[in-house]
Amino acid sequence: MSAELVKAAIAAAEYAYAPYSNFHVGAALLLDDGSIVTGSNFENASYGMTLCAETVAIAKASSDGKLRAIRAIAVAGGADGKVAASADPITPCGRCRQIIKEVADLTQIDLPVHCAHADGFETYTLSQLLPHGFGPASLR
Numbered sequence: 030m031s032a033e034l035v036k037a038a039i040a041a042a043e044y045a046y047a048p049y050s051n052f053h054v055g056a057a058l059l060l061d062d063g064s065i066v067t068g069s070n071f072e073n074a075s076y077g078m079t080l081c082a083e084t085v086a087i088a089k090a091s092s093d094g095k096l097r098a099i100r101a102i103a104v105a106g107g108a109d110g111k112v113a114a115s116a117d118p119i120t121p122c123g124r125c126r127q128i129i130k131e132v133a134d135l136t137q138i139d140l141p142v143h144c145a146h147a148d149g150f151e152t153y154t155l156s157q158l159l160p161h162g163f164g165p166a167s168l169r
Contacts, residue, residue, distance in 0.1 A: 034102075034143055045070045055082050066090045068088075099136060113146060116147050126162070142154070142155060
């Protein structure tokens with residue numbers, strides 16, 4: 030299922046709106062019923078308004094009432110629209126790691142994050158990507 034999720038992220042990156050960076054990113058979420066939710070990055074001339082692919086996918090799942098159903102995530106991206114062409118895995122940015130942390134805390138799962146690269150993908154847990162993360166428990 031991990032390879033299928035990565036393929037869905039690669040396909041989602043084709044829909045990226047990235048006229049400024051030309052760095053296309055796609056994300057795919059595996060839900061507990063086996064369905065997949067995707068998202069792609071959406072840039073804005075006011076750069077701070079840009080939406081990352083992971084954030085778009087998670088917001089879609091949330092708006093469908095599926096936030097607590099997320100079981101895994103895949104991310105794929107690349108410069109000049111060449112998705113998964115890099116020898117190094119494409120990992121979520123810091124902001125997205127924090128958003129994924131919120132989901133991980135809700136689901137109580139150390140979510141696997143499959144990160145695409147030219148030869149396939151690497152899998153990390155969220156706690157590997159964001160050790161000592163700030164979450165809801167930090168507010169108590």
